[in-house]
Amino acid sequence: MFQACTDPDTLDGLAWLACYLTNGKHIAFYGSFLTVLSLLAITAPVALAFGFGGAVAARSRIAPLRWFGQAYTAIVRGVPDIVFFLFFVIALDQGFEWLRHKVKCPGWDQPIRQGSDFIVCAEAKLPLSSSPQWVHEGYGFGLAVLTFAIVFGAFAANVLSGAMRAVPRAQVETGEAYGMTHRQTFWRILVPQMWVYALPGLSNLWMILVKATPLLFLLGVEDIVYWARELGGAKTNIYAYPHPDWRLWYFLGLLVFYLGLTKVSEIVLARINDRLSLGQATAAGEARRRRAAA
Amino acid sequence: MKKLILTTTAAAMLTAGAATAQDVVRLGTEGAYPPYNFINDNGEVDGFERDLGDELCSRAERECEWVTNDWDSIIPNLVSGNYDTIIAGMSITDERDEVVDFSENYLPPAPSAYAAMTDSLDLGNAVVAAQTGTIQANHVVDTGATLLEFPSPDEIVAAVRNGEADAAFADKDFLADVVEQDSQLMFVGEDVSLGQGMGMAFRESDPELRETFSEAIVAMKEDGSLNEMITEWFGDGAPTFE
Numbered sequence: 433m434f435q436a437c438t439d440p441d442t443l444d445g446l447a448w449l450a451c452y453l454t455n456g457k458h459i460a461f462y463g464s465f466l467t468v469l470s471l472l473a474i475t476a477p478v479a480l481a482f483g484f485g486g487a488v489a490a491r492s493r494i495a496p497l498r499w500f501g502q503a504y505t506a507i508v509r510g511v512p513d514i515v516f517f518l519f520f521v522i523a524l525d526q527g528f529e530w531l532r533h534k535v536k537c538p539g540w541d542q543p544i545r546q547g548s549d550f551i552v553c554a555e556a557k558l559p560l561s562s563s564p565q566w567v568h569e570g571y572g573f574g575l576a577v578l579t580f581a582i583v584f585g586a587f588a589a590n591v592l593s594g595a596m597r598a599v600p601r602a603q604v605e606t607g608e609a610y611g612m613t614h615r616q617t618f619w620r621i622l623v624p625q626m627w628v629y630a631l632p633g634l635s636n637l638w639m640i641l642v643k644a645t646p647l648l649f650l651l652g653v654e655d656i657v658y659w660a661r662e663l664g665g666a667k668t669n670i671y672a673y674p675h676p677d678w679r680l681w682y683f684l685g686l687l688v689f690y691l692g693l694t695k696v697s698e699i700v701l702a703r704i705n706d707r708l709s710l711g712q713a714t715a716a717g718e719a720r721r722r723r724a725a726a
Numbered sequence: 727m728k729k730l731i732l733t734t735t736a737a738a739m740l741t742a743g744a745a746t747a748q749d750v751v752r753l754g755t756e757g758a759y760p761p762y763n764f765i766n767d768n769g770e771v772d773g774f775e776r777d778l779g780d781e782l783c784s785r786a787e788r789e790c791e792w793v794t795n796d797w798d799s800i801i802p803n804l805v806s807g808n809y810d811t812i813i814a815g816m817s818i819t820d821e822r823d824e825v826v827d828f829s830e831n832y833l834p835p836a837p838s839a840y841a842a843m844t845d846s847l848d849l850g851n852a853v854v855a856a857q858t859g860t861i862q863a864n865h866v867v868d869t870g871a872t873l874l875e876f877p878s879p880d881e882i883v884a885a886v887r888n889g890e891a892d893a894a895f896a897d898k899d900f901l902a903d904v905v906e907q908d909s910q911l912m913f914v915g916e917d918v919s920l921g922q923g924m925g926m927a928f929r930e931s932d933p934e935l936r937e938t939f940s941e942a943i944v945a946m947k948e949d950g951s952l953n954e955m956i957t958e959w960f961g962d963g964a965p966t967f968e
Binding site: 456460518526654672673 | 768769808883907929
């Protein structure tokens with residue numbers, strides 16, 4: 433990176449450290465923090481949408497939709513995360529490729545499964561094996577987001593459907609007394625009021641999601657834990673910057689990062705909770721009203 | 727469901743423009759086993775297998791791309807088509823041969839060795855660290871020692887340093903640098919020769935690609951360039967081809 437870093441063997445002390453901390457590998461390490469943060473930023477709303485869809489489906493008056501919503505939450509919540517992350521992603525990837533194979537190569541006469549091999553025609557590969565590495569990485573990241581969203585969506589669905597039931601019946605009844613339809617009471621009364629009941633559960637989920645990001649490496653995405661382990665491991669002279677086992681320091685860095693992230697989350701969630709309590713018939717809402725009146 | 731469709735179409739759009747005249751060969755490696763393969767300080771794949779793979783690709787006139795993957799799932803990802811070959815210090819064994827097909831070996835059988843902090847060790851009775859899913863791990867079980875498995879090679883050495891294991895068992899070429907640069911570590915016991923050398927692994931349904939690379943390896947053996955490369959990376963004492 434810097435001119436002075438061309439020959440690391442001649443460096444010592446701070447200059448060595450400065451060069452070491454700015455080599456290509458460390459830049460990739462710093463970049464992986466962005467990967468994790470963007471995963472969180474994308475996954476959280478998508479998972480919430482899945483959860484909302486699941487919760488609505490589970491209380492639907494149409495039986496097949498209700499069964500689907502209930503099966504989704506029951507199955508995904510019951511399967512261990514690690515099984516889901518190891519098995520589901522490969523199955524999902526193969527499912528996409530199989531669909532594309534059916535569409536793009538109708539004339540293909542060989543079996544798709546040959547022993548342990550999974551063979552689709554070259555045009556159906558996802559991504560195409562000729563596409564550049566960043567497309568492969570982007571695809572892996574997309575699969576990761578989808579998998580996380582499905583898993584956390586199931587938990588969110590359960591939280592949200594509990595929250596929907598927690599909204600006082602009298603509130604909905606009042607709406608009905610004003611002549612609102614079922615749909616109107618749902619969107620105008622139930623949904624705006626349920627969030628305050630959902631928030632404790634959702635904030636737990638968010639915290640768990642933050643800590644679950646190391647599972648990314650199982651999905652082939654090089655995340656901060658992968659790089660911390662790779663960079664921290666003892667390096668012999670074959671590397672330009674040999675050093676003993678420094679994993680402790682790297683993992684301490686990750687500890688600070690995760691603690692910082694959860695602290696910031698707590699502050700933000702506390703604010704959201706305060707705002708949502710406004711005008712609610714809950715203890716927090718009452719406290720807020722008194723504070724405002726005083 | 728909408729999300730599913732969106733992802734598929736997005737990926738399809740991204741890849742629609744790419745040319746498919748000659749497919750790129752994707753080389754899968756672990757990137758954690760110096761000097762065979764490792765991620766250098768610029769974050770790129772480096773090592774003996776990087777040099778070898780690049781040379782083989784240019785001889786076969788194929789465009790190649792390097793991909794890293796965890797050792798644990800390196801074979802499943804090959805057979806499900808995420809890359810086209812494994813070149814990761816993988817020894818040719820009958821067990822693996824049932825799932826994948828190996829090329830001509832590019833390294834002759836090399837010794838595996840034990841590294842430990844003390845030479846007064848009863849290896850048949852010790853706790854020995856080895857990497858999961860390696861021929862070394864299988865061998866440790868056969869000797870009757872207690873096997874301690876780790877997912878990466880670096881961790882087996884760390885386990886010996888912090889006393890979790892009595893000895894680490896791995897390819898001697900990997901341990902050589904480690905032992906040389908750590909005054910506390912030493913080789914103990916006899917070297918063991920395992921496997922049938924190292925080769926590239928291919929899907930069983932992909933015989934043409936395997937043939938292409940096998941031919942290139944044979945050509946490199948015949949003109950002596952493979953031996954030169956071995957000596958360059960593993961030193962003068964390393965076993966070479968006749």
